[in-house]
Amino acid sequence: MTNTKTAVELIHEARDIQAGTASYVIQLLNGSNGNGLNEELRKVGANQELTFKGKLARKERIKQVVTHVFLEEMKDRRGKYNALLDEAEKQTRALLMPQFEGLNxxxxxxxxxxxxxxxxxxxxxxxxxxxxxxxxxxxxxxxxxxxxxxxxxxxxxxxxxxxxxxxxxxxxxxxxxxxxxxxxxxxxxVPNFDEIKGQLDSINQMRSASFAVGQVHTAITENLGHVAGEYVNEPAKYFEDHADTAALVEKKIENHNRFGHDVFSE
Structure with a gap:
């Protein structure tokens, strides 16, 4: 599909994706119909059939699966974000090429x-x-x-x-x-060279910008664990560094979707 948006519109769209991290984390923790992480952990705590160790183990498995889902979503968002910046940079760089008329x-x-x-x-x-x-x-x-x-x-x-x-x-x-x-x-x-150069510098800075900082990053680390906190701003790296764990969780999710198996089971 041919892009019809200007570089400025693409940059704004990228910033919206980045800014949406906080609301996504809130939704992940609280859910929309009582199905968020906090509710799942509460159910485990209230389950009298589980021992203390059993509850701890299940909570860790829940966090492992939710961390996987979370980082997969963040990886997808970062991919869309980078694609928007790539297109914005392409358009902006094109403006640097002066369209001067040659001599007759x-x-x-x-x-x-x-x-x-x-x-x-x-x-x-x-x-x-x-x-x-x-x-x-x-x-x-x-x-x-x-x-x-x-x-x-x-x-x-x-x-x-x-x-x-x-x-x-x-x-x-x-x-x-x-x-x-x-x-x-x-x-x-071109006449507005400095303005164009400034926009390219801004795009460059956005490429290395963190999606989760401050309270948002703290909430991720405290609720999901240090792994989620470590990789939230480099989600693709998680799937490289923890390939075996990621494959195991993906298999659990697949079995849950196909056969209804408990996604948080051992």
Whole structure:
């Protein structure tokens, strides 16, 4: 399906998924029809047919299954979250590619001839001052069009490295080189470059953001246990580190769904 949402809408949707963690944890603990974790644990505590050790063991099995279900859901949410950020980043990066119009055929011939002439004069220039003047003229000519400014970036960077590398009269030529660099960069960038760069930085920060922090993380650790608390922000890692346990729980859930077996049995 083709995406029709803007990058901003995708980012908002991703943030909604992240913010929904707290309500999901509350639902998991309390349930909607008396079927939450807390109610299951209460039933075990009230079961007079179980010994004290039996109650503890069953409670641990309940937490193990609920932890599995919880982390599976968090893994799914993180996957959707990352997919939204991927699409938002793709759209945002596309805005960085300037859609400048190229020169028409006649202007291209004139431009290439002038740049070629300036490059030759630079090579034959008698001193550094003249070299800088020719380079300034080249940047001025190229900066009139975004496409040509982008083209000249590589050559200019090479000349810049060579001049700085020699170190001759560097304190005096550095300001001129900086002005040229900024002029060329500005001409070859989209108008709202800083805004776009800021959005990319924001997306990058969101990728490593935690879904559960503070009271939410504390509630998860206290009610489900340290395993859930450890992996809630990296749920996929749980299924790698505890593959055997995950496979066992998945089998229990499958048998419960197919045959009605007690999902919390030994």
């Amino acid at each position: 055929e006649a202007d291209r011939i004139l431009y290439d001839a002038e740049i070629s002439s300036l490059k030759t004069k630079m090579l034959l220039s008698p001193n550094q001052r003249t070299t800088i003047q020719y380079l300034e003229k080249m940047v001025e000519v190229a900066s009139k069009n975004g496409h040509t400014a982008h083209e000249l970036q590589g050559y200019f960077t090479g000349q810049l490295a060579e001049l700085v590398g020699k170190g001759d009269n560097l304190p005096h030529i550095r300001p001129a080189l900086l002005v040229m660099s900024q002029k060329l960069a500005k001409a070859s960038q």
